Amino acid sequence: MRILKISLLLVFCLSAQLVNAQEEKKRKYFGFSALDDTVESDKSGFFILPLLYYTPDTRWAAGAAGVYYFKVPPKFEHEEETRISYAQFLADYTQNRQLDVWGIWKIFTRNENYLLEGEMRYRDFPDRFYGIGNQSPKNNAEKYEYNYISVKSLMLKRMSRKYDFFAGFDYQFRREYGFSYTPGGLLEQGTIPGYRGGTASAIGLVAIYDSRDNLINAYKGSLVELTSYLFNPAFGSTFNYWNINFTYQKYWEVKRKNILAVQVKARHAEGEVPFLDLPTLGNDDILRGYPKNRFRDRNFVAAQVEYRFPVWWRFGLVGFAGAGDVFNRPSDVSMRTLKYSVGAGLRFVVNPAERLNIRLDYGHGREGGYFYFVVAEAF
Numbered sequence: 001m002r003i004l005k006i007s008l009l010l011v012f013c014l015s016a017q018l019v020n021a022q023e024e025k026k027r028k029y030f031g032f033s034a035l036d037d038t039v040e041s042d043k044s045g046f047f048i049l050p051l052l053y054y055t056p057d058t059r060w061a062a063g064a065a066g067v068y069y070f071k072v073p074p075k076f077e078h079e080e081e082t083r084i085s086y087a088q089f090l091a092d093y094t095q096n097r098q099l100d101v102w103g104i105w106k107i108f109t110r111n112e113n114y115l116l117e118g119e120m121r122y123r124d125f126p127d128r129f130y131g132i133g134n135q136s137p138k139n140n141a142e143k144y145e146y147n148y149i150s151v152k153s154l155m156l157k158r159m160s161r162k163y164d165f166f167a168g169f170d171y172q173f174r175r176e177y178g179f180s181y182t183p184g185g186l187l188e189q190g191t192i193p194g195y196r197g198g199t200a201s202a203i204g205l206v207a208i209y210d211s212r213d214n215l216i217n218a219y220k221g222s223l224v225e226l227t228s229y230l231f232n233p234a235f236g237s238t239f240n241y242w243n244i245n246f247t248y249q250k251y252w253e254v255k256r257k258n259i260l261a262v263q264v265k266a267r268h269a270e271g272e273v274p275f276l277d278l279p280t281l282g283n284d285d286i287l288r289g290y291p292k293n294r295f296r297d298r299n300f301v302a303a304q305v306e307y308r309f310p311v312w313w314r315f316g317l318v319g320f321a322g323a324g325d326v327f328n329r330p331s332d333v334s335m336r337t338l339k340y341s342v343g344a345g346l347r348f349v350v351n352p353a354e355r356l357n358i359r360l361d362y363g364h365g366r367e368g369g370y371f372y373f374v375v376a377e378a379f
Contacts, residue, residue: 044070047350049358049375051092063092063100065375069216069354072110082108084215084354088376099124106215115156115166115208123148127293129187132278134295134325134337138367142185146197147178154206164211170204172229173236176276187275194274198238204229212251217355217377219259223249231271241271243279249379257316259308263379265324267300281326281339284372285379288320288363289341291370297326304341306378316347318361320378341365345372 048066069086087105100123107116126145130136156168176197181188187195205228212221225247231237248264265286267279279300282290286302302324310316322341327333345361361372 044068045351045354047356047375051373061092061094061098063090065090067216067356067375069351069356072108075110079111082110082112083213086216096126098126112161113158115154115158115168115210117152117154117156117170119150119152121148121150128291129185129275130294130296131186132192132275133297134281134327134332134339136295138294142182142187144179144181144185144187146176146180148174148176150174154204156206156208164209166206166208166210168206170206170227170229172200172202172204174200176200176274192275193239193272194276198274199236200231200239200274200277201235201237202229202231203235212249214355217357218249218251218261219253219257219355220251222251223247231277239272239274239277241269241273241277243267243269243273243277257310259306261306261308261379262303263306264303265300266302269298273298279326281324284361284374287322287324287339287341287365288343288361288372288378289365289369290339290363290367294367295326295339297328297332299328300324300326302339304379308347308377314349314352316349316357318345318347318359319343320345320361320363339366343369 046066046068048064051063051065066089067086069084071084072082074081085105085107087103087107089103091101093099102119102121102123104119105117108114109116124145124147126143128141129144130138130141151173152170154168154170156166159165159167176194179187179195179197181195186192190196207226209222209224212218212223226245228242228244230242231239233240244267246264246266250262252260254260263286269278275296278296278298280293280296281287281300281302282294283292286304302322304320304322306318306320308316308318320341320343323338325333325337325339341363343361343363345359347357347359350356350358356375357377359372359374359377361374361378362369363372
């Protein structure tokens with residue numbers, strides 16, 4: 001049975017704009033800033049969104065999502081202004097006593113000399129395991145539950161101002177514990193690495209080229225990100241493995257506010273990889289139309305294209321399409337198993353100055369379709 005997630009927007013915007021005295025003089029409409037989408041109009045602000053949704057897995061659930069965005073001001077007038085920095089927060093609690101609390105941040109320091117990124121998350125939430133490989137049957141899904149704590153801390157130094165190139169180190173820590181399984185399922189048999197949980201601790205190398213004009217919703221520019229992590233007992237990790245990850249994103253403003261965006265993602269994992277850290281396919285960001293973690297294996301490659309355009313007032317539309325797959329060996333991929341995704345979405349701009357959108361997407365794949373309601377763009 002297809003899971004349909006219905007997300008209801010209770011209040012479009014309960015926001016307190018943190019602006020200076022000059023910005024306070026700007027004309028407001030129903031609590032929103034005037035329709036001026038220049039990045040300079042708002043230097044900082046806070047947006048919070050109460051949410052109510054229902055799924056067969058969670059029953060009724062309530063929570064909130066929020067974004068605080070800001071710019072670090074230049075010290076001297078001749079210095080260029082930094083791009084937007086932000087911190088996002090999401091928390092929800094369900095009728096089935098499931099809890100997910102998640103915070104992420106991306107901060108440019110003055111003059112963009114350093115880029116600081118991080119994540120903290122706690123999760124007590126059931127999930128589904130379908131097996132490993134790109135042909136795992138959907139009706140083989142088995143439920144499992146676990147507790148999850150993660151911390152990520154990344155610091156990058158700007159190596160080239162001309163080319164917007166950053167490089168640095170990342171530390172990741174994850175602790176998974178308290179597992180329970182579907183009786184008689186694959187996980188309970190104890191043959192899959194990580195079935196009892198454990199600690200994943202790693203040091204990573206990160207290189208990023210980022211020329212996007214806006215981190216929340218780019219109109220132009222590119223992002224190229226290459227990372228590699230070593231999980232090793234010397235760092236306190238239960239498991240011994242490594243992975244390498246690649247992301248490419250490119251944006252063109254075809255005409256005013258009509259954006260063509262392309263994304264390519266790839267990931268490879270090698271060694272004693274716990275099943276929770278195997279590359280996966282399916283989510284609200286790439287290859288929408290498949291349940292999260294629907295397919296998993298040692299490799300993942302996918303690409304998608306999206307066209308975004310305004311329609312009326314603060315409303316816009318999006319069309320997207322993508323293809324990709326997980327696999328152990330390249331020979332595992334064929335046209336018969338390749339996963340595709342096509343769909344469309346509705347956008348509502350909650351802050352034109354910083355291009356912050358609420359999106360409602362519908363993605364359709366080989367096994368049906370899903371709705372997604374999320375703050376900010378897919379990529």
